[in-house]
Amino acid sequence: MxxxxxxxxxxxxxxxxxxxxxxxxxxxxxxxxxxxxxxxxxxxxxxxxxxxxxxxxxxxxxDRSSDISLMFQEGALFDSLTVFDNVAFPLVDGDVPADGLPESVLCSVRDQVEEILGHVGLKKAAFKIPAQLSGGMRRRVSLARALVSRPxxxxxxxxxxxxxxxxxxxxxxxxxxxxxxxxxxxxxxxxxxxxxxxxxxxxxxxxxxxxxxxxxxxxxxxxxxxxxxxxxxxxxxxxxxxxxxx
Ligand SMILES: Nc1ncnc2c1ncn2[C@@H]1O[C@H](COP(=O)(O)OP(=O)(O)OP(=O)(O)O)[C@@H](O)[C@H]1O
Ligand SMILES: [Mg+2]
CATH class of the missing domain: 3.40.50.300 (P-loop containing nucleotide triphosphate hydrolases)
Incomplete structure (x- = not known):
């Protein structure tokens, strides 16, 4: 509340x-x-x-900041990160290196990211960057990112x-x-x-x-x-x- x-x-x-x-x-x-x-x-x-x-x-x-999430009106995706890394962002407290998440981190967040990408119909687009997506797809990425941590x-x-x-x-x-x-x-x-x-x-x-x-x-x-x-x-x-x- x-x-x-x-x-x-x-x-x-x-x-x-x-x-x-x-x-x-x-x-x-x-x-x-x-x-x-x-x-x-x-x-x-x-x-x-x-x-x-x-x-x-x-x-x-x-009590935890991850319990409240905001999907910004302007989307606010990271242009240089893949869809996967954009969605994983809240799960790793924003600690995503420019060249992507290392395998050790990927393992721990993969199931959650894949599950939400499945929900929003973007599993196949996981390794695209935002510029390669339509406006509607970008919105679905933002929505997935807002909800991936189940806030x-x-x-x-x-x-x-x-x-x-x-x-x-x-x-x-x-x-x-x-x-x-x-x-x-x-x-x-x-x-x-x-x-x-x-x-x-x-x-x-x-x-x-x-x-x-x-x-x-x-x-x-x-x-x-x-x-x-x-x-x-x-x-x-x-x-x-x-x-x-x-
Ligand atoms: N960072 C800011 N600095 C100065 N003024 C701002 C700032 N952010 C918003 N405003 C002003 O606050 C008012 C409300 O803006 P807001 O973005 O909340 O409107 P909104 O209801 O979301 O509109 P829309 O439906 O177009 O998204 C506007 O007059 C806007 O110019
Ligand atoms: Mg607004």
Whole structure:
């Protein structure tokens, strides 16, 4: 469980997050939505400990740093490392030499890396470098890296951003599959409400640095405050969004 109380965050004179109270429960798949620039990525980085908030508290019951992982919006793969070594990175505490992992280390992490690469359908691409992959494949590598250590908390920043509908569906299905398999707490940022809302159990909405809605997906379009309703109905056509998948 991660809980934040009255988080405020500024970059210089620009305030990005203002007075956020939030809770991420264990073993729950939650969504985080909000217009571009509303502070979603900054908020995830605060939850992951990448940034310290200007004020407010982040409280969690997580003792090892490997129990919380962040999939960066921009992917953040290492261009010179193979897919295998990119995915192995969290398992060796980032200690990957430029010429790859030595055989002694490889042995101890191989099963875990191969298993997750199998999940994301990239076993055959294990020894390619990121430049040889499509955008969707790179996203799957990032997802595999975020989940290879089986973290108790996975913060996934817009994993379908810029992907076509088929590649987006593949990524969303993988997230749901991995969630069902070992039930981490997942906070999933997406602009794609049509794919997000059916799979999450809870949704949070950020608007202009404030958390304006936290609750069930059923009520987001009906009961959220006026500006969320405006944001949701103007930016996204929600017709055809079914109830969430079990
Ligand atoms: N390191 C930084 N220094 C200064 N300003 C920043 C920094 N990181 C983010 N910001 C600003 O904080 C605001 C929120 O940015 P953030 O990246 O969290 O938005 P977002 O909701 O993730 O948007 P998007 O949906 O486009 O990814 C933006 O105005 C951005 O310019
Ligand atoms: Mg972002």
């Amino acid at each position: 991660i809980k934040v109380q009255n988080i405020r965050h500024s970059f210089g004179s620009k305030t990005v997050l203002r007075g956020i109270d939030f809770q991420l429960e264990d073993a729950t798949l939650s969504g985080l939505i909000g217009p571009t620039g509303s502070g979603k990525s900054v908020f995830l980085k605060i939850l992951a400990g990448v940034y310290h908030p200007t004020s407010g508290e982040v409280i969690h019951n997580i 108790r908390v996975a913060l996934l920043d817009d994993p379908t951003c810029g992907l076509d509908p088929v590649a987006s569906s593949v990524i969303m299905d993988l997230i749901v599959e991995l969630y069902k398999e070992y039930k981490p707490a997942i906070l999933l940022v997406s602009h794609d409400l049509r794919r997000l809302l059916p799979v999450v159990e809870k949704v949070h909405a950020l608007f202009d640095g404030k958390l304006v809605y936290s609750g069930s997906t059923d009520q987001i379009s009906q009961q959220a405050e006026g500006y969320v309703e405006h944001f949701v109905s103007c930016r996204y056509d929600l017709s055809g969004v079914e109830g969430r998948a079990s």
